[in-house]
Amino acid sequence: MNQVMIQNILYDHYDIQATDITNMEGYDSLNYRITTDSSRYTLKIYEYTDQVYLDVGAENTIMCSLHNFNYDIPQPIRSKEGDELLLIESQGIFFRLLSYVEGDFLADQNCTIETARDLGSFLGQLDKELLPIRDAYIESRKLNWDLHNLLNNEVYIDDIKDPSKKKIVSYFLLQWKTFIIEKLPILRKSIIHNDANDHNLLLENGKVLGLIDFGDMVYSYLINELAVAAAYVAMGQKEPVELISYLIKGYNNELSLKAEEIEVLYYFIAGRLCTSVLNSAHTKLEKPDSQYITVSENGAWDLLEKWIAINPLSAKNKWLKAANLEIAKSELHLRKRRDLYTPRALSISYKRPFHMTGASFQYMYDGEGHAILDAYNNIIQVGHCHPSVVAAGQKAMARLNTNTRYLYEDLPRYSEHLLSYFPDHLNKVFLVNSGSAASDLAIRLAQTHTSRKKMVVVEHGYHGNTKMSIEISHYKYGHKGGQGKQNTIIQVPMPDAYRGPHRDNDAGQFYAKEVDHILNNESSRDIAAFIAEPIIGCGGQVPLARGYLPIVYERIRKEGGLCISDEVQTGFGRLGNWFWGYEMHDVIPDIIILGKPIGNGHPMAAVVTTSEIAESFDNGMEFFSSFGGNPVSCAIGDAVLSVIEEENLQQNAASVGSHLTNLMIDLQSDYSCIGDVRGAGLFLGIDIVKDPISRSPDEQLARHIVNTLREKNILTSIDGPHHNVIKIKPPLCFNQNNAEQLVQELKMILS
Numbered sequence: 001m002n003q004v005m006i007q008n009i010l011y012d013h014y015d016i017q018a019t020d021i022t023n024m025e026g027y028d029s030l031n032y033r034i035t036t037d038s039s040r041y042t043l044k045i046y047e048y049t050d051q052v053y054l055d056v057g058a059e060n061t062i063m064c065s066l067h068n069f070n071y072d073i074p075q076p077i078r079s080k081e082g083d084e085l086l087l088i089e090s091q092g093i094f095f096r097l098l099s100y101v102e103g104d105f106l107a108d109q110n111c112t113i114e115t116a117r118d119l120g121s122f123l124g125q126l127d128k129e130l131l132p133i134r135d136a137y138i139e140s141r142k143l144n145w146d147l148h149n150l151l152n153n154e155v156y157i158d159d160i161k162d163p164s165k166k167k168i169v170s171y172f173l174l175q176w177k178t179f180i181i182e183k184l185p186i187l188r189k190s191i192i193h194n195d196a197n198d199h200n201l202l203l204e205n206g207k208v209l210g211l212i213d214f215g216d217m218v219y220s221y222l223i224n225e226l227a228v229a230a231a232y233v234a235m236g237q238k239e240p241v242e243l244i245s246y247l248i249k250g251y252n253n254e255l256s257l258k259a260e261e262i263e264v265l266y267y268f269i270a271g272r273l274c275t276s277v278l279n280s281a282h283t284k285l286e287k288p289d290s291q292y293i294t295v296s297e298n299g300a301w302d303l304l305e306k307w308i309a310i311n312p313l314s315a316k317n318k319w320l321k322a323a324n325l326e327i328a329k330s331e332l333h334l335r336k337r338r339d340l341y342t343p344r345a346l347s348i349s350y351k352r353p354f355h356m357t358g359a360s361f362q363y364m365y366d367g368e369g370h371a372i373l374d375a376y377n378n379i380i381q382v383g384h385c386h387p388s389v390v391a392a393g394q395k396a397m398a399r400l401n402t403n404t405r406y407l408y409e410d411l412p413r414y415s416e417h418l419l420s421y422f423p424d425h426l427n428k429v430f431l432v433n434s435g436s437a438a439s440d441l442a443i444r445l446a447q448t449h450t451s452r453k454k455m456v457v458v459e460h461g462y463h464g465n466t467k468m469s470i471e472i473s474h475y476k477y478g479h480k481g482g483q484g485k486q487n488t489i490i491q492v493p494m495p496d497a498y499r500g501p502h503r504d505n506d507a508g509q510f511y512a513k514e515v516d517h518i519l520n521n522e523s524s525r526d527i528a529a530f531i532a533e534p535i536i537g538c539g540g541q542v543p544l545a546r547g548y549l550p551i552v553y554e555r556i557r558k559e560g561g562l563c564i565s566d567e568v569q570t571g572f573g574r575l576g577n578w579f580w581g582y583e584m585h586d587v588i589p590d591i592i593i594l595g596k597p598i599g600n601g602h603p604m605a606a607v608v609t610t611s612e613i614a615e616s617f618d619n620g621m622e623f624f625s626s627f628g629g630n631p632v633s634c635a636i637g638d639a640v641l642s643v644i645e646e647e648n649l650q651q652n653a654a655s656v657g658s659h660l661t662n663l664m665i666d667l668q669s670d671y672s673c674i675g676d677v678r679g680a681g682l683f684l685g686i687d688i689v690k691d692p693i694s695r696s697p698d699e700q701l702a703r704h705i706v707n708t709l710r711e712k713n714i715l716t717s718i719d720g721p722h723h724n725v726i727k728i729k730p731p732l733c734f735n736q737n738n739a740e741q742l743v744q745e746l747k748m749i750l751s
Helices: 003-014 050-065 113-130 136-140 147-159 163-186 223-234 240-254 259-286 291-307 312-322 334-341 387-399 410-419 435-450 467-471 507-520 548-558 581-585 611-616 631-646 649-670 699-711 736-750
Strands: 020-024 030-035 040-047 086-088 093-099 189-192 201-204 207-211 218-221 356-360 363-366 371-374 428-432 454-458 489-492 527-532 562-566 591-594 605-609 674-680 683-688 717-719 725-728
Touching (some): 003 030, 040 050, 113 189, 113 207, 113 240, 136 218, 147 223, 147 259, 163 259, 163 291, 163 631, 240 291, 240 312, 371 736, 387 631, 410 428, 410 605, 410 631, 428 435, 428 611, 435 467, 435 527, 435 591, 435 605, 435 611, 489 507, 507 548, 631 649, 649 674, 649 683, 699 717, 699 725
Parallel strands (some): 454 527, 562 591
Antiparallel strands (some): 020 030, 030 040, 189 218, 201 207, 356 363, 363 371, 428 605, 591 605, 674 683, 683 725, 717 725
């Protein structure tokens, strides 16, 4: 509609002579600011449908009911004919004229503590006015921007193209479906504005003047009103939870909040942010040039990424305090209850253990309200509670769970997917439930195929907790409580190029010669297999010396034995440049053991081998694992592989791991207690020493570092025969900011 037509409509129906007509942003209507010699108005023009006409009429009704409100709310201006809505049937449009609300948008101002409190007070007064109002039409409206209908927006999830962002939205939708939806029935409901965003709130000198755009009004949960405002107030803030506390204080002074409303507020704010980014992603396909959408979306994404690093319990308790509500006491006797029922042999980490209550990706949440950066739980490969993995398990469990004696699609599908990561001749996979069971099976496979019993193992190696896997784990049999080396075990030195006797560039060849020497003094004809981790975790994150493994593999095979690579800790892209650890040594094993990260915390493992070795095991004694390869485990394992691929987690391990390694090496140049920085990708060991010349291990300092990092809410741990190596093996979604945080805290401790 051109300006001449607008001027004519204004003059003919309102006796208004416009001196200026300015376009304004709008979604469902054409919006104009109308300026006269003495006043300003807002003209909104709509395409006519019965639905839109009824919607706008209902908005007018509510706005008129607020005509005596203490703040400026747009009021419908009646035409000379007495109409609030004017229909031009010939053009299929109708329009309305509203009073203009003066002020500056919150989006253009810094939201201070005082502004947040004043905004809370405004919303509390607004909702107190709206609480007794009933309107049958508004109560029947169903809008996707109403958090009651949050899950309707899930249809837009694939419009988010960045997998690292998509997973955050999926995570919060999963939390909503799992934990929040059951809490909804007890929440208070009312007509609410439902869109107190930073482009609808008008302020002057940090004080709220008024509110515009009542187009998203719904009858919904009262706490929605606060959640919407909180989402926009918190954008771009360094301490969003703290600022929201002042918003709550202001609101609660006008309209008292209930504990059950504060209980869900963290997730309602996340829900609003998810609604925003889902609709923005979808709308951008239709309006790719909309600057408003882009700005709003960027702010929402920034806050969502901050939100997962905030413990929901911490936010809830701060907000309960702000609303003068009682905070529930946390469990103080969990350790005593645990000790009452579990044996002392079941170890626990840290002098002051964590009471974990939840997690998301690279963060864990404890019962004291802390968000803890997880830098070493390498079982969780793609991130804690990853929604794709959780959904795969839930869906499979709801459909079918049985065992491998039956035919089902999940087993061959996952087997094919997993084996695609190996050379063609490694084409058979046995699925079991733990790395220990996989190690046990790998030994049986080797001994059956070769008709031999002896195993060549590496000093300080660890391969599991079954009787057979302990017998090949020097870390167990050679240490406190161990039974000592069995006659069937041939032990060779750990090829440690840092602390071992051979430290030059040709250390691998020297250690390989030691293996030759040992085997020459043994009855090598009895060797069934050689087993080693590509990086020896319990040995102190020690990579096998360069050049060692090809020589050893050649000697073992010459003696008729098999070569086993234990990839339980090093596999699935953790090393960055290599998907499997054996690849870093330019060898191909005969048998590969997989575990830990294969199911992202779900109990599963695998043994990969050749057809020839697998066939020799088919000797009449059936192999069966009650749960190995069940449909649920297969679905979860398949999802883990898909997430690694879709989110480029191997590449992330390479880039973040390289960044973290470089930061650690820089730190090493300033602090002589860092003797060595070693490993690959996101599998690193920091060797803490008393002095860099003797390389004498400093267990006391290493423990101090790990326990101090614990107090700073960063998880690391200690390994190595001298208990002086800090191990860093985070989920593969660990990012550069996380790496910098870890190193900065470590630097402060060492300082």
